[in-house]
Amino acid sequence: MPNPRIEPLKRVLAIEPTDEVAWFGLGKAYMEDGNFEEAAKALQQCVTVKPTYSAAYYALAQSLHKLGRIDECRAVSSTGIDVSTKNGDAMVTKNLEMLKSSLPN
Numbered sequence: 001m002p003n004p005r006i007e008p009l010k011r012v013l014a015i016e017p018t019d020e021v022a023w024f025g026l027g028k029a030y031m032e033d034g035n036f037e038e039a040a041k042a043l044q045q046c047v048t049v050k051p052t053y054s055a056a057y058y059a060l061a062q063s064l065h066k067l068g069r070i071d072e073c074r075a076v077s078s079t080g081i082d083v084s085t086k087n088g089d090a091m092v093t094k095n096l097e098m099l100k101s102s103l104p105n
Contacts, residue, residue, distance in 0.1 A: 003029040020050035027059055036066040054084035054092040061099055070103055077103075 009026040012019055023046035030039035043060035046053055057080025064073035077100040084092040 003033045005029040006033075018049045020046050020053055020056070023049060024053065024056050024059070027056070027063070031059065031063060036063040039063040040067065040069075052083055052087060054080065054087050054089040057083060058092050058095050058099070061096060065099065065103070074100060074103055 005025060006029050009022050009029065012022040013026065016022070023042050027039045027043035027046060030036070030042060040060060040063040043056050043063060046056040047060060050056070057076055061073050061076045061080060064070075064076060077096045080096045081093055081100070084090075084096060
């Protein structure tokens with residue numbers, strides 16, 4: 001059964017396509033369902049509409065990692081580390097650094 005948050009979030013985004021919180025919520029809901037392809041799309045849209053959304057970079061990097069898209073994961077992690085450092089989001093920075101260091105070379 002799909003996550004019950006998905007359809008309401010899609011309705012919000014149909015009305016307000018620049019709502020970064022809704023994009024983030026949609027991405028996280030897809031992650032909970034194990035649908036990392038759709039999660040990555042929603043989270044990419046989140047950082048497109050709000051490039052300073054630190055937590056979205058981490059969730060996007062996690063989704064890309066699950067999909068085996070390692071080069072993209074590495075790039076998103078690097079950008080996310082820069083953004084989260086500037087924002088002072090130490091926990092997000094730490095999580096992104098740990099994820100990035102776990103990636104194969």
